[in-house]
Amino acid sequence: MSSVILINPFEVLSGQEEQALEQWERVAEYMRRQPGYISTRLHRAITPEPKFLFVNVAEWDSEEAFFQATGTLEFQELTRDAVPHYPALYEVIRR
Amino acid sequence: MSSVILINPFEVLSGQEEQALEQWERVAEYMRRQPGYISTRLHRAITPEPKFLFVNVAEWDSEEAFFQATGTLEFQELTRDAVPHYPALYEVIRR
Numbered sequence: 001m002s003s004v005i006l007i008n009p010f011e012v013l014s015g016q017e018e019q020a021l022e023q024w025e026r027v028a029e030y031m032r033r034q035p036g037y038i039s040t041r042l043h044r045a046i047t048p049e050p051k052f053l054f055v056n057v058a059e060w061d062s063e064e065a066f067f068q069a070t071g072t073l074e075f076q077e078l079t080r081d082a083v084p085h086y087p088a089l090y091e092v093i094r095r
Numbered sequence: 096m097s098s099v100i101l102i103n104p105f106e107v108l109s110g111q112e113e114q115a116l117e118q119w120e121r122v123a124e125y126m127r128r129q130p131g132y133i134s135t136r137l138h139r140a141i142t143p144e145p146k147f148l149f150v151n152v153a154e155w156d157s158e159e160a161f162f163q164a165t166g167t168l169e170f171q172e173l174t175r176d177a178v179p180h181y182p183a184l185y186e187v188i189r190r
Contacts, residue, residue, distance in 0.1 A: 005138055007150045009104055009181075028189065043100055043185035046158070050183035055102045057152065063141070086104075088145035090138035094123065 003038060003059050006066060008087035009052035020054060020083045027078050031058070036065020063089055098133060098154050101161060103182040104147035115149060115178045122173050126153070131160020158184055 012020045024042060031037055040058035060066040066089060069075065107115045119137060126132055135153035155161040161184060164170065 004141065007102075007104075007138060007147075007152075009102075009147070025189070040190065041187045042189035043102060044188045045183045045185050046099065047183040047185075051181040052102075052104070052183065055185060057102075086146040088140045088142040088147065090140050090142075090150060092136045093139045094120070094137035095135065 002091070003061055004063050004066065005090045005092065006056070006058040006060060006087060007090050008056040008058075008085050010054040010056070010082075011051065011084040012053035013083070016083055017053065023078075023082060024054065024056065027075075030074060030078055031069060034065070034069035036061035037069065060089075097186070098156055099158050099161060100185045100187065101151070101153040101155060101182060102185055103151040103153075103180050105149040105151070105177075106146065106179040107148035108178070111178055112148065118173075118177060119149065119151065122170075125169060125173055126164060129160070129164035131156035132164065155184075 010020060010024075028040060028042070031040070038059040038061060040056060043055045043057065045053050045055075060069075105115060105119075123135060123137070126135070133154040133156060135151060138150045138152065140148050140150075155164075
């Protein structure tokens, strides 16, 4: 089974950036400890007034590993009151 | 000057997938010919009912190269009547 790509765009209002980044770091620290985690890259927009200031692109061994990591109480607690975000798992279909 | 990352989420309604993919391929064919283009990966969601069915992640030499490529009449023609999408340029701030 090939790995899967999580892409998670975050809508961050001005003034929320620091708080959103701190929360992302707490969640990333948790995710790095989970089985099946491979890598992550948090992107910050350099284009002015982007719809999504942050976009996280992470790689996981499998869908199951990702769902296991995000199905825990700890994850629910860590992601409570998060800024609006639109996570989904993806596969690459064209290069 | 380091390279920049284009991340472009596409909202694709059911029934529009084929048309959106064909348009993406025409634009990608044009972009591959432009100075400063490095690479692209088109992601398709495997999560059911995603907000963004497609997300393109591409790498460019510089902001200038990207703006040059997207500032032409040919590009405007190729991207006319595109599905809703939210392109922005990014840099990686955390790994």
